[in-house]
Amino acid sequence: MIRLSNIQLPLDHNDTALEHAILSTLGIKAEQLVRFSIFRRGYDARKKASILLIYTLDVETLNEQALLDQFADHQQIKATPDLEYHPVAQAPATLTERPIVIGFGPCGLLTGLVLAQMGYKPIILERGKEVRERTKDTFGFWRKKVLNTESNVQFGEGGAGTFSDGKLYSQVKDPKQYSRKVLNEFVAAGAPDEILYVSKPHIGTFKLVAMVEKMRAQIIELGGEIRFSSRVDDIHIEDNQITGVTLSDGERVNSKHIALAIGHSARDTFEMLHEKGVYIEAKPFSVGFRIEHEQSAIDKARFGPNAGNEILGAADYKLVHHCKNGRSVYSFCMCPGGTVVAATSEENRVVTNGMSQYSRNERNANSAVVVGIDPSDYPGGPLAGIEFQRKLESHAFVMGGSNYDAPAQTVGGFLKNETPAELGSVIPSFKPGIKLTNLADALPDFCIEAIREAIPAFNKKIKGFAFEDALLTGVETRTSAPINIKRDDSFQSINTKGLYPAGEGAGYAGGIMSAAIDGIKIAEAMALSINHNAK
Template sequence: MIRLSNIQLPLDHNTTALENSILSMLEISAEQLVSFNVFRRGYDARKKTNIMLIYTLDIETTCDQDLLIKFADHQQVKITPDLNYHPVAQAPATLTERPIIIGFGPCGLLAALVLAQMGYKPIVLERGKEVRERTKDTFGFWRKKILNTESNVQFGEGGAGTFSDGKLYSQVKDPKQYSRKVLNEFVAAGAPDEILYVSKPHIGTFKLVAMVEKMRAQIIELGGEIRFSARVDDLHIEDGQVTGVTLANGERIHSKHIAVAIGHSARDTFEMLHNKGIYIEAKPFSVGFRIEHEQSSVDKARFGPNAGNEILGAADYKLVHHCKNGRSVYSFCMCPGGTVVAATSEENRVVTNGMSQYSRNERNANSAIVVGIDPSDYPGGPLAGIEFQRKLESHAFVMGGSNYDAPAQTVGAFLKGETPKALGRVIPSFKPGIKLTDLSDALPDFCIEAIREAIPAFNKKVKGFAFEDALMTGVETRTSAPINIKRDAKSLESINTKGLYPAGEGAGYAGGIMSAAIDGIKIAEAMALSINEKVK
């Protein structure tokens, strides 16, 4: 097949325009065109009155080889790459040891699925509950302020990505097309087919719940085992080789191949690993606030007269500003048509996050506006970032009234350093609720200074961003893990513990659903190859 890229057509093009573009570009007749499908569809909205759709197409003709020769020097015409996933190994018939996956978020899920598909019958240990029970606990916290520290936005089947916008795109380099494997598995589990071709695919929480269940069922059908409410409290190491784990209930499970895919908020597990001597480094992360605008205003700012177009959907944005004080402020986890949600996993702390459903049809748009910080801002060792986060979250709890409501401030009041007297047009979506206050001491002074400088700068890129009625809610601290569990670049094992595979966002190797899932596949392959080598 032949791949054609950068095919540009007007937003309102008719159904035959794509075929006509193919025939014109390749200089072939309709009879020579056998079939075509859309591999990717994006848009260029730089000119709001003339938004263009941009296609990448995979086509089949009666003369593929001749066309590839004819257009050998044409950058828009290439052979379609092989997008099929090819397993790197198959479990030996003499397999006696089952690999263990700790954590069942996107990374652990794909690691377990790929291992199961290769015949290794993994054991998954997830500290939280299965996804539907977890959903009840999470909504219970939002509605009744009853927090289950083992079953919440951060912990449980599906990981933190389950209660998010469900974005399925990433900036990680992917030469082996792992992302296509992830998307194909999601579609097989019930995701809409469009995630295979839209440029910024997303799913949303409710669709993710059903998908995770189907993928779990496949792992079990292939011989895998998944245990919920199975927190790992100890790791066993002999002569630098991991040998097994002990669960919170005292049960010990033996394995010399253990993946640690625990997400960015498993702070007690980070501490356990550090105490066991696993090499860990502090790493940069970001802190800030959630900001909400009316989605209609974001649509108008981004799409102009085309706001509300069904193909374009709810508009998003991606912003960054480099401040005079040397800090960078950027938008993170932008959720069009979504809500701001309570995301703490520890008592007496307030944490914000963003979530959308597939429809993205809620009243507000929200994103985190965060400031980059690094270990020099929180000196004190590999785990100092955890205490830095906890301090901010505990203070936010007090600022919100010590009842899990979140402190909030209108943008107009924030820029003036005043406590707002009342809400404006933007209605807060955060549950359980908010308390209007002055956010000036919710973050370090350098963060407040940077955000106050960035908001007017962002307004130049997205008109209305500095709207005085826009609402900021604090605090956003779980942008990524504050640690990096260092691993060998080739074997993917911990640099000082054989058989231990740090994985995904919690280990510092991913930053969202897609990159975490891709890392899970890489870890599964590394474990499979190591197991087979030891069986020889």
């Protein structure tokens, strides 16, 4: 097939426009066109009154090779690359050791699925509950303020990504097209086909729940085993080789190939690994607030007269500002038409996150507005970032009233350093609830200074961003893991053979897609190592 890129058409183009564009670009007649499919569809909204749709198409024609030769020097006309996933190994018939995967978020899910598809029958250990029970616990916390520290936004089947916007795009380099493997698996599990071609695919919580269940069923059907409520409390190392784990109920499970896909909030596990001598480094992360605007205002600012167009959907944004104090402030995990949610996994702490459903039709848009920090801001060793996060989260708990409500302030009040007496037109979506206060001491002074500078700067890019009734809710601290569990070229810990640090919790991913891609890489590395050792 032939891939055509950068095919530009008006937002309101008719049904035959794509075919006409193909014929015109290739200079062929209609009878030479066999069929075509959309590989990617994005948009260019720089001119709000005349937004363009940008297509990448895969085209089947008669005499394809002749056309490829004719357009050999044309950068927008190339042979369609092979997007089929090709397993790197197959489990030996005499498989004697089953690999272990710790964690069942996007990274652990894809690690387990790919291992199962290659015949390795993995054992997956998840500290939280299966996804529907976990959903009940999570909504119970939001509604009744009853926190289950092992079943919440952070812990349980599907990982933190289940209660998020469900974004399925990433900026990681992906020369092997692992992302296509991930998307194909999601579609097979019930995701809408459009995630295969829209430029910024997303799913949303309710669709993710059903998908995760179907992927779990496939792993089990292929011989894998999934154990919920199975927290790993200890690991066993002999001569720098991992040999197994001990669970919270005292059971020991042995394996010399263990993937560590525990997510960015498994603080007790980080502490245990550090005590056992696994090499860990502190790394940069970010902290800040969630900001809410009415979604209609963001749509108008981004799309002008085309706001509300069904193809464009709810508008998003991505912003960054470099401050005078040397800090960078940026938007993170933007959730169009979504809600701000409570995301703590520890008692007496407040953490915010953003979530959307597939429809993205809630009243507000929300995004984190965060400031980059690095280990020099929290000196004290590899785990000092965890204590830095905890301090901010505990203080936010007190500021919110010590009842899991979150501290909040209007943007107008924040910029003026004044506690607002009442809310404006933007209605908070945070569950359980908010308490209006002054956020000036919710973060270190340099963070407050940077965010106060950045919000007016962002207003120059998104008109209305600094709207005085917009709402800030604190605190956002779980942007990424504050540690990096270093690994070598074989994807194993640099000082613990057989331990495969993976995904967000180890510092190698930053979202659903990048975590899932890393999970595939880990599965391949484990499979090759198992087969090598079996020789």
